[in-house]
Amino acid sequence: AISHARFLAQSSAGKIHLLHVIPAFSPVLTRGFISDARKMEDYLVNTSKEKLDELSKKLSLAENDIQIHIRSGNIRDEVTKLADELKADVVIVGSRNPNIQTHLLGSEAAGIVRYAHVPVFVVR
Numbered sequence: 001a002i003s004h005a006r007f008l009a010q011s012s013a014g015k016i017h018l019l020h021v022i023p024a025f026s027p028v029l030t031r032g033f034i035s036d037a038r039k040m041e042d043y044l045v046n047t048s049k050e051k052l053d054e055l056s057k058k059l060s061l062a063e064n065d066i067q068i069h070i071r072s073g074n075i076r077d078e079v080t081k082l083a084d085e086l087k088a089d090v091v092i093v094g095s096r097n098p099n100i101q102t103h104l105l106g107s108e109a110a111g112i113v114r115y116a117h118v119p120v121f122v123v124r
Contacts, residue, residue, distance in 0.1 A: 001093060002055065004092055004121065005092045006060070016056075016059065017066075017068075018052045018066065019071065019082055020071075021070075021072070021073060021079070022044045022072045025037055025040075048070045049068065076111035077115075079093070080112060080115050091121070092121045093122055093123070095109040
């Protein structure tokens with residue numbers, strides 16, 4: 001998906017917004033462990049930022065053509081929300097090879113395709 005995003009950005013003078021969504025913690029699970037939950041969330045955010053920074057360097061694009069976003073919540077909701085906020089022209093997502101579980105339950109990519117208000121490219 002990254003190489004396709006880079007190609008589109010280069011061919012249309014576009015910008016790339018890299019997004020990582022951290023699953024939200026259930027309040028029931030974190031009750032009594034608030035400080036640990038905050039430490040865990042900080043760790044996840046920092047790790048995500050480091051990985052997205054590394055990925056952005058591999059894109060070989062100008063620094064101002066790439067922006068990193070880290071959010072917490074449901075993947076489908078956060079991707080579609082960010083696309084709306086940015087008034088994105090397109091969303092590009094990677095998809096793993098489907099298996100029986102994703103066919104029966106649906107995948108994150110399928111949810112994004114269904115609910116996004118802009119075209120979505122799904123790349124294997």
